[in-house]
Amino acid sequence: MNRNDREIVSLVSLAHGMVHTYELSIPIFVAIWLREYTTIGLGFSSLPVTTASLGVMTGVGFALFGLGALPGGILVDRFGSKRLIVGCLVGMASAFAILAISPNLAVVALALVIWGIAASIYHPAGLRLISTGVEERGSGFAYHGIAGNIGIGFGPFVTALLLLFFDWHVVAGVLAIPAFVAALVATRADFEEQAAVATADGGDDGDDKSSAGVSSLGEFVTQSKGLFLGGFALVFFVVMCSGLFYRGVTTFLPDLIGGVLGIQPVPISEFLPASLVPGDSSNAPTLDVELYVYAGLLTVGVFGQYVGGKLTDHIRTERGLLIGFGSLAVIAVAFIPVAQLGVVPLLVICAFLGFFLFLVQPLYQATVAEYTPAGYRGLSYGYTYLGVFGVGALGGAIAGYVLSVASPNELFYVLAGFGLTGALLSAALLRRKPAPA
Known part of the structure; x- marks a missing residue:
């Protein structure tokens, strides 16, 4: 760099x-x-x-x-x-x-x-x-x-x-x-905020690709139509699938992990000298172990993010998304059966979940850049995270409803559906030629 x-x-x-x-x-x-x-x-x-x-x-x-x-x-x-x-x-x-x-x-x-x-x-x-x-x-x-x-x-x-x-x-x-x-x-x-665009355009900073974007409601409507009439429409639905899967699995996963492991809270007095433990022995703080297992799962996502980012330099991002979402669908179907085999299998399937959950993020971020002109990037990423965190927030509500009327198995089948949909949409993107960036 x-x-x-x-x-x-x-x-x-x-x-x-x-x-x-x-x-x-x-x-x-x-x-x-x-x-x-x-x-x-x-x-x-x-x-x-x-x-x-x-x-x-x-x-x-x-x-x-x-x-x-x-x-x-x-x-x-x-x-x-x-x-x-x-x-x-x-x-x-x-x-x-x-x-x-x-x-x-x-x-x-x-x-x-x-x-x-x-x-x-x-x-x-x-x-x-x-x-x-x-x-x-x-x-x-x-x-x-x-x-x-x-x-x-x-x-x-x-x-x-x-x-x-x-x-x-x-x-x-x-x-x-x-x-x-x-x-x-x-x-x-x-x-320099436009350095990569200027290099790609032969140093012409005046190119329309790097010009400022929306200045009125009319331009907002025009640019939005321009985005969604192209390949970005499919990309938007792909990122929605990512958001729904992400919120759906993370909202209740700590409770699910605790239920599968069956681990009771551990007093911190078991790890620290008595002089450092706040309170007395009757009300000493406890560690909720499942929260730390959950934090470990999220930390594994560091490697998924790194691999996903590097893949954007070597393969078509649409193909990477197809692999990532397909893997998430398989992991979702396998999660409960594997987790019930014991602590070690549970930790392994959690590690795979954390890896692929975050592998798709740099891939769809790079895909957005490929399907939108540079001057629309702020608007396109605005729509992207409206889909990821706005529409995707429904994933938590869907997960809560499914758990209230069915079992964790059914929840993970729903999550597998989000993953499969993302994979199919990524396959559809593979059949398109991206718009010039």
């Missing part, structure tokens, strides 16, 4: 890790809020704290994380990636700073709304920056994905460990600090 590539990849990797650290730490806080609060004050009324009411409260933030990607993509095409990435980091840090001083759940809800809006900007901004500024695009997507998985795996792990020793307000405040520091670092980053 040249200096420009390294500057960009360093910035987007740092920001990507931050986004997913915060995303996956929120569910850990939810368990604490359930214990500490009894009502959600609305000013004129109040609601009792239940899993349903907290689910709606946190769901608003997660929904905005996906829904905000589309307007975020429009803003990226107008104002560039760097400024919006800085804004994203400052917004997320501010949200967790508000969490740290929140006196009640109404303020917590406000903080989550701010987080969702701020975080929604990142993916269209970061991915557009890689696709237009990094010449070694495949490696850029790979390292970017690895950083995200580090946040996904180690962020919740570190949060859970801190909560063993500190109040959740303190932990939220500590988590806010890295994003503020990252925002400061981002302001000092020096790179």
Whole structure:
């Protein structure tokens, strides 16, 4: 990689890790809020704290994380990636700073709304920056994905460990600090956002491919039609399948893992000297082992991200997606039968699931770049993450419904259906010639 590539990849990797650290730490806080609060004050009324009411409260933030990607993509095409990435980091840090001083759940809800809006900007901004500024695009997507998985795996792990020793307000405040520091670092980053496009176009920065995107509602409608009348329409449905599978499997997998393993919480006094254990022997904190198995599964995704990113430089991304989604369908069908064979088979099938779950991400990110002109990249990645995190959020609701009326086996058959659909759509893309990028 040249200096420009390294500057960009360093910035987007740092920001990507931050986004997913915060995303996956929120569910850990939810368990604490359930214990500490009894009502959600609305000013004129109040609601009792239940899993349903907290689910709606946190769901608003997660929904905005996906829904905000589309307007975020429009803003990226107008104002560039760097400024919006800085804004994203400052917004997320501010949200967790508000969490740290929140006196009640109404303020917590406000903080989550701010987080969702701020975080929604990142993916269209970061991915557009890689696709237009990094010449070694495949490696850029790979390292970017690895950083995200580090946040996904180690962020919740570190949060859970801190909560063993500190109040959740303190932990939220500590988590806010890295994003503020990252925002400061981002302001000092020096790179050319259109370097890869300029190189591909023979140095002609005035080419329409790299021009600013949407400036009016009419242009938004025109550019959206241009995207969806081409191959991007199929790509959009592919990323929806990824989002539905991702949310569907991750939302309830910790509980499913705990049920299969049958492991009881382990007191931390078994691992630490008595002088370091908070509380007394009767109320010492415990480790929920299935959460750490789950974190390990997500961490394996680092390797899937790396391999998927590297594959984009060597094979057609559509073929890689066909392999990835096909593998996810097979793993979903095999998951429960293999997991029931014992702890070691369960860990093995979890490792395969983590690997292929994240292998497809850099592949579809690169595919979006192949099926869209450079000047539309922010808009196209906005639609992409509307599909992944917005429409994909339905995967959790679908999984919850299936588990309420059927068994885990049926849930994994539904997930296999998402994987098979993604594979079939990828095969259809293989029959098309991508539009010039």
